[in-house]
Amino acid sequence: MPEVKFIFIAAVSLDGKIGRNPNETSTVWTSQEDKKFLNDILNKIQVIVIGRKTYEIAIKPLSKRRCIVLTSQVEKIQQKSDLCYFFNPDAVNLKVFISELGFSQAAVLGGTKTYDTLLSQGFIDEIYLTIEPIIFGAGLSLFSKKLSILKNLKLDYVKKMNEDGSILLHYFLTNQP
Amino acid sequence: MPEVKFIFIAAVSLDGKIGRNPNETSTVWTSQEDKKFLNDILNKIQVIVIGRKTYEIAIKPLSKRRCIVLTSQVEKIQQKSDLCYFFNPDAVNLKVFISELGFSQAAVLGGTKTYDTLLSQGFIDEIYLTIEPIIFGAGLSLFSKKLSILKNLKLDYVKKMNEDGSILLHYFLTNQP
Numbered sequence: 623m624p625e626v627k628f629i630f631i632a633a634v635s636l637d638g639k640i641g642r643n644p645n646e647t648s649t650v651w652t653s654q655e656d657k658k659f660l661n662d663i664l665n666k667i668q669v670i671v672i673g674r675k676t677y678e679i680a681i682k683p684l685s686k687r688r689c690i691v692l693t694s695q696v697e698k699i700q701q702k703s704d705l706c707y708f709f710n711p712d713a714v715n716l717k718v719f720i721s722e723l724g725f726s727q728a729a730v731l732g733g734t735k736t737y738d739t740l741l742s743q744g745f746i747d748e749i750y751l752t753i754e755p756i757i758f759g760a761g762l763s764l765f766s767k768k769l770s771i772l773k774n775l776k777l778d779y780v781k782k783m784n785e786d787g788s789i790l791l792h793y794f795l796t797n798q799p
Numbered sequence: 800m801p802e803v804k805f806i807f808i809a810a811v812s813l814d815g816k817i818g819r820n821p822n823e824t825s826t827v828w829t830s831q832e833d834k835k836f837l838n839d840i841l842n843k844i845q846v847i848v849i850g851r852k853t854y855e856i857a858i859k860p861l862s863k864r865r866c867i868v869l870t871s872q873v874e875k876i877q878q879k880s881d882l883c884y885f886f887n888p889d890a891v892n893l894k895v896f897i898s899e900l901g902f903s904q905a906a907v908l909g910g911t912k913t914y915d916t917l918l919s920q921g922f923i924d925e926i927y928l929t930i931e932p933i934i935f936g937a938g939l940s941l942f943s944k945k946l947s948i949l950k951n952l953k954l955d956y957v958k959k960m961n962e963d964g965s966i967l968l969h970y971f972l973t974n975q976p
Contacts, residue, residue, distance in 0.1 A: 634815060636952060637940065637941045638940065651949075741934070751813065755951065756949055756950065757942065758942070759942045759943075759946035763937075763940065764814045764815060765935070765936045766937055767936050768819070768935075768938075769934065769935065773936075774933055774934075775932040775933065776963055777932055777963065777966065778964075782957065786953055787952070787953055787955075787957075788954075789957055789968070791930075791966070793932060
């Protein structure tokens with residue numbers, strides 16, 4: 623079975639927020655270049671891990687992609703369609719499940735609760751972070767749970783995406799077990 | 800009188816936090832390169848604006864610099880020493896005060912409440928943001944107050960500061976009144 627790598631993908635405001643409120647999709651405020659980046663990378667990574675609320679907001683563009691939707695509403699795993707599973711991450715090991723499906727990479731798209739869950743389970747190997755040149759002032763954080771052991775990363779690259787100065791950062795985790 | 804520019808300076812974790820808790824100084828987790836950058840820029844900008852709590856944590860290195868310490872503990876302005884003023888930003892106009900002192904730039908060093916106060920008063924012209932390659936999971940946000948009008952910025956430059964991938968971003972505000 624392949625070893626599964628979890629690749630976090632997020633767009634944040636300059637002040638580190640993934641959105642202003644839980645009902646807002648990132649499509650409202652992210653740049654065209656970030657939307658293209660996201661589409662391109664999702665064409666390469668064959669499995670998406672996403673929280674139920676975020677999934678429901680973005681259900682239309684996601685319906686053609688293989689999604690594992692994290693939720694406490696199912697006991698373990700419930701297959702909803704050819705491509706969609708509802709999955710309780712407190713009851714089943716997500717890494718083992720994806721590996722058994724035959725995939726070696728998963729794109730983690732959020733929101734905060736999903737990022738928190740995978741981070742706390744140690745299921746994080748890379749991060750693609752887009753920083754848009756905008757200040758929200760307040761909003762939803764990328765993560766919300768304090769870590770007992772801080773995670774260190776190494777920057778792979780930083781890339782300017784457009785003239786306004788949207789930037790894309792790619793990091794690898796360095797202190798994975 | 801000179802027109803005063805407010806230059807926000809902050810170091811954040813990858814997940815957008817300026818610290819893990821209110822009593823932790825950034826010196827614990829920021830890179831040597833960021834410390835040098837901060838020292839160099841404070842040698843050029845002659846006035847520091849800082850919140851009282853942050854000032855008290857960093858009082859030793861700040862004692863030789865001109866500081867305007869924001870606090871609600873004074874009615875208007877109280878001069879504490881040759882270089883230090885306690886200043887109530889709800890009672891007096893900070894921009895006018897700094898201009899009357901004869902300075903054209905102020906470095907805004909935080910914490911969250913100070914960043915919030917100046918942001919809401921529109922006293923923000925540039926941002927230097929260092930992003931350290933570390934995840935906190937939870938902590939203090941750069942800003943905490945929702946803005947009615949979002950602030951847009953333009954990236955001036957991004958610079959890799961070291962091998963681990965601490966990066967320095969410099970932005971100008973674009974929709975200033």
